[in-house]
Amino acid sequence: MTTPTPARPGTARAGDVLHGVGVGRRGAVGPVARVHALPTLDPEAPLLVDGRPATPEQAHAALERAFDEVAAALTEQAERATDTVREVLAATAQMAADRALRTQTLARVDAGEPVVRALDAVVGQFATMFVAAGGYLAERVTDLRSVRDRVVARALGLPAPGVPELREPSVVVAVDLAPADTAALDLDHVLAIVTEQGGPTGHTAIIAGQLGLPCLVRVAGVTELADGTVVAVDAASGTVVVDPDDDVRSELEARSRAEHALAADTAPGATRDGHPVALLANIGTAADAERVAPGAAQGVGLFRTEVLFLERSTEPTVAEQAQTYGRALTALGGRKVVVRTLDAGADKPLAFATQPDEENPALGVRGFRLVRSNPDLVEHQLEALARAQAETGVEPWVMAPMVATPDEARDFASRARAHGLTTVGVMVEVPAAALRAREILAEVDFVSLGTNDLAQYTMATDRLRGELADLLDPWQPAVLELVAATARAGTALGKPVGVCGESASDPLMALVLVGLGVTSLSMAPSAIPAVRYAVRAHTADQCAAIAAAALGAGSAQSARATVLAQLDPGVRVTLGV
Known part of the structure; x- marks a missing residue:
């Protein structure tokens, strides 16, 4: 090739x-x-009404109607969708209905500016702010431009893009x-x-x-x-x-057949010599929990609860939250469910708890740090989880994101235990937490490595910048060193250390993580069969040797290549690597 x-x-x-x-x-x-x-348009071209250039009043009315129709269409589409798709569409509809976007655009039109130029200018300003903010807001630039194109098409009577x-x-x-x-x-x-x-x-x-x-x-x-x-x-x-x-077609077809065959194996995760490795699923909603329950996941290693919060104008009530958490706990039938408390703020702003503008939101008030400015958010969520526990008889594992110090871990643990939640942990996403993992684990019952953010903070690289993907590679030796340090602390104290970032879904990386001492891997449900197969094809000692080889590599590329070279050819063929 x-x-x-x-x-x-x-x-x-x-x-x-x-x-x-x-x-x-x-x-x-x-x-x-x-x-x-959307076709390329002359930004100075006037909007036409009955074949004549529209007056500012007519342009105002047409543009406002277009905003209303786009928001309504997106809302209707969201209502027909389910789960994550529903939430994402609802967020886009909310953007189309945003008063600031609409008001600023209409003000320009009222001043005589052509519709296309006015909308381009305002959307450009918002897009610049979103990109500068980074994180979740940077992701929404595509949504913003989609809203612009849809509104322009509606206003000018063009086919929707x-x-x-x-x-x-x-x-x-x-x-x-x-x-x-x-x-x-x-x-x-x-x-x-x-x-x-x-x-x-x-x-x-x-x-x-x-x-x-x-x-x-x-x-x-x-x-x-x-x-x-x-x-x-x-x-x-x-x-x-x-x-x-x-040859290329045959390779993809063979891999597809192999994936179907691997999915038939539903045994608990373990190495070839019986060392247990829990294989868990990442979910974002109670409906996700119900969908993965019949499968081979041994539980849930990451329940992202922010989906319940992000696109609301008011905080969900304790009763609403408890109903959602209880539904997920019930669906898993007593299997392990790790619930991450709200990971929002800064780059994931909440309409009901907006933080002051921050020059660097990725390093700002997010995750457990919200307790500094809005402690009730955390307390209400813990109260809801305790209520769900009481109503279902199922004990959730509860963890806080963006914890950097032992003091923060102790603070969260005391709050959770005060509500009657007994299995309490924190996320290790910040290098400081990995370096002080032993002290943090002394305060909590378990930790879970969020390798996406850990790579971002370790490599000082925005994880949404696609052109820097090589720096964000979870095979980077510096990131692996931090994972290893955390796993060593867990082994020393006899406490679980999981991984719930994207690296857990890579069958090759799974071998490294197991070799480092990670006790559970949480991933998209579709990734579980291949990871199960890879782990089961190796002994614990082989995984340890693979991990040592990866840690000794000089780059991300050589680390992966070193691991790949140690795989049996039959395993490589089955995994398609």
């Missing part, structure tokens, strides 16, 4: 390979279907895909999603994962492929192969 120069529509050659960042391990082969963008009607199973290709577009996909005709921009933790990737679709982001040049071009999308290798030959 060769890396091509970017091809213009219709000029790509058979066998050309485009590279990007894969989300998951799945693959698919099918024709390209490109997402329609978005995914074309799919008449056959296709690979959807876009510069970036707004959540509203992703949620509207006809799943009977979508084989995979590939975008030129975006990141592996953005909305498109999250929804694609929920929908079980292969997904690649940051694939330069992919939108220059002509509609109908047959491509092979391989999320595991992060490649798009143009007009793939029989």
Whole structure:
């Protein structure tokens, strides 16, 4: 395979390979279907009414109506959706209804500015602020631009931009895909999603994962492929192969058969010599818990509770929260459920608890740090969890995010235990927490490593910056050293150390984590079969040797290559690595 120069529509050659960042391990082969963008418009062109340029009053009315219609359409779409898709669409609808966005745009139109220029200017200002804020807000720039395009199309009477009607199973290709577009996909005709921009933790990737679709982001040049071009999308290798030959097709088909075979194994996670490794699922809603319950997950290692909070204008009541937590606990039938308290603030602002503007939100008041400014949020959540425990008879494991010191760990533990919650832990996402893991574990019952944020803070790299993905690689030796330090502390004190970041879903990395002493791995449910197989194919001593080799490597690339070289060829074939 060769890396091509970017091809213009219709000029790509058979066998050309485009590279990007894969989300998951799945693959698919099918024709390209490109997402329609809004046509290029003259920002000075006037809005026409009955063939004549609109007055400011007419333009105002048309634009306000367009905002209303877009918000209503997105809200209706959200009501038909479920789970994470519903929440994401509701967030986009809220953006379309945002008073500041609307008021500033209408003020420009009232002053005589053309509709397109006015909306472009205001959206540009908001987008600049979102990018500067980073994190969750940076992810929403695509949503913001999608709202702009939809409003412009409505106001000017143009066809709505978005995914074309799919008449056959296709690979959807876009510069970036707004959540509203992703949620509207006809799943009977979508084989995979590939975008030129975006990141592996953005909305498109999250929804694609929920929908079980292969997904690649940051694939330069992919939108220059002509509609109908047959491509092979391989999320595991992060490649798009143009007009793939029989060997490429056969490899993806073989991996798909292997994945189905692996999924038939539902035994608890363990090494070949019987060393137990709990394999858990990451979820975001009670409905997610009900969906994973029949599967082979041994429980839930990360219940992201912020979904319940983020798109609300008021804090959910204790009763509402307790009902949600109780539903999840009941669904898992007594299996382990680790509930992460609210991870919001700064880059995930809450309408009912807005923090002052911060120059660097990623380092600001987020996670457990909200207790400094709004302690009731934490107390109410702990009260709701205690109520759910009492009502279901199932004891949740409770952990706080963004804990950096033993004092913070002690504070959270005392608050949780005061509510009758007995199994209390914290997230290790900050290098300081990893370096002081022994002291932190002395205060709590367990810790869970969030390797996404741990890599971000260790490498001083925004995890949403796709062009810096190499620095955010969980195989970076510095990140592995911090994981190892945390695991050693857990082993010394006899307390569980889990991993709930993306690295847990990588079968190769799972071997390293087990070898370092990690006791549980939590991941997207679809990743569990391959991880189970990889762990079961090796003894605990083999995992320890693999981990030592990875720690001794000089770079992320060499660490992964070193581990790959130690795998039995049959295991490599089964895993497709």
